[in-house]
Amino acid sequence: MPTNTDASLARRKVRARAARLSAVLLGGLFVGFLILVGVFIEYRRAIDWVDHTHKVISTVEDLQSNLSDAESSQRGYLLSRDRSHLMSYRAGVERSRALLDRLDSLTIDNPVQQDKVKTLRALTADRLGRMAEVLRQSEDAGMQRALDMVREGVGANMMAEIRRLTAAMRADEDLLLARRSRHAMILELLMVAYGLLFVTVTGWLGYTTVRRLERDYQAERAEGRALTVALQENRVLLDEVNHRVKNSLQIVANLLRTQALRHRSQEVRQELLDSSSRVLAIAEVHRRLYGEGAVYDTVELSDLIRSIAENAIPSDSDGGGEPAMSVAVGTPLPTPVDTAVPVALIVNELLTNSYKHAFPNGRTGTVRLDMEVEGNEVRIDVADDGIGLPEEVGSSGGGFGLNTVRNLTRQIRGRLEIERLTPGTRFLLTFPMKPGAPTQA
Missing domain, CATH: 1.20.1330 (f41 fragment of flagellin, N-terminal domain)
Structure with a gap:
């Protein structure tokens, strides 16, 4: 045919x-x-x-x-x-x-x-x-x-x-x-x-x-009508795919969380919860890829980071005795999906590490998240006033989470700077802004 x-x-x-x-x-x-x-x-x-x-x-x-x-x-x-x-x-x-x-x-x-x-x-x-x-x-x-x-x-x-x-x-x-x-x-x-x-x-x-x-x-009018119908069908299909991917990722995250709650080992339970958090970060990107007016190859980064920050707050927080969150993001910034997913994972990992390691034994403090655009670069600043990094963690050391952050940073051709504060730790992520040509159905 x-x-x-x-x-x-x-x-x-x-x-x-x-x-x-x-x-x-x-x-x-x-x-x-x-x-x-x-x-x-x-x-x-x-x-x-x-x-x-x-x-x-x-x-x-x-x-x-x-x-x-x-x-x-x-x-x-x-x-x-x-x-x-x-x-x-x-x-x-x-x-x-x-x-x-x-x-x-x-x-x-x-x-x-x-x-x-x-x-x-x-x-x-x-x-x-x-x-x-x-x-x-x-x-x-x-x-x-x-x-x-x-x-x-x-x-x-x-x-x-x-x-x-x-x-x-x-x-x-x-x-x-x-x-x-x-x-x-x-x-x-x-x-x-x-x-x-x-x-x-x-x-x-x-x-x-x-x-x-x-x-x-x-003939062109007929072809245009056919393309319009096909485009509408593709829009519905993309919406359905993204919706199902988001739902599937949420199911996976819930399964990991359920498995974590039932596991006896505290260490394994924490790893499963971290994995669940990572899956939810990816699901958050797909949630923004469907719906009325969705742009299928671009995600609004400022709003995405704000949601990631909200989701990163520990689930057992009751508003007292937990670190406070301060989020300051700049103007809306449309970002290609192949950049938005690594950035979401990086921000989620940095915030999760801050909540998990910077404030042990019920210590209180503040986690600050800032994002701004300078020239052709995007800067994301995650800082806390916790106990700081151990001395053995440098530019190349650290656990699975920090190494994952470094790998994802290389993937988006960015750079990660780690600064020891008094008190606390600061992570500065800088990566080139790559605005795509959004394609809206």
Whole structure:
């Protein structure tokens, strides 16, 4: 049965493949967009050439029309002697020359048309010169001479040649117009088709991406719900485990205490009671690892030490004739379990030894427990004003309890200092603070 990890790994692989595919598609779309831009630029150029061809055709037609108007105005003047016709004639001549200049500029990219424009310019100059000569003859030699020159047909032949040449230019431009229009239409169709393809692919990519993200979101929500249920189950399981461990340890402690009370040997009875006390110290740690708001890998050390101190008071104490307890702990200090358990055992051992050895024969006094944090270190000070340590107990001597304290101190990478007071003994435990990253269910 696939686990959540397998499902997550499979989703990551699918996402990686989808990301690669999306990258390829996006790259293709980008290249396609550049091609589309290039096609659009070429289409605009084609449209400009189509407009240019229309301008050439229009200019050729205007030139022919203006020459015809100038010729008609000249004949009107010869027949009616109305000088207003001369004004139309002169305007037609000037405009014809301007149109020739414009036509020369428009066909500068076409050598064939340029040759025709040169021929047309020469024919137009001859025709305009002939018309000007006819008007001079009408002024100098009389109207009859001018009419005779018109009847000779030289001017008509020139005009026919001009019409033939402009018709040839118009035919050439019509061919160019058809070719350029077809090119522009193909580019337009290509641009529209590619634009539709671009929009379709982009829309499909966006749709599939949204659908994939939606599926991933739904899958992650389902996985999150499953993880929440599993986490809640683990929380209940951890609570149950810690609760049972605490209960089991308390049962063991009670069994040891019961066995101690029934044993005849005072020495064995005391050892069993000490072992019971140690088991209860460990049980106290587990008691704090379950319940509402429990943090399963961290214990609040200040509160734990206070409880250890209270539990270490001899059970047969009635409030009189027994050593007094003074506890002063600092601010709350979350501590990893692998540090809290040795510290609890060390404090329990030191307090038990003080009650057991520092005040023999009903002697009264005070046991003081202090805890404070200095920089990155925790200092726990256990002192009493009892009879003090025997001379033979030094930095390495002592009984089982003191050797246990030394071993546990090495386990938490700490150091233990023993100081003889007047009166009493002081134990100073110093160990590095190792705050974990609490994990709360």
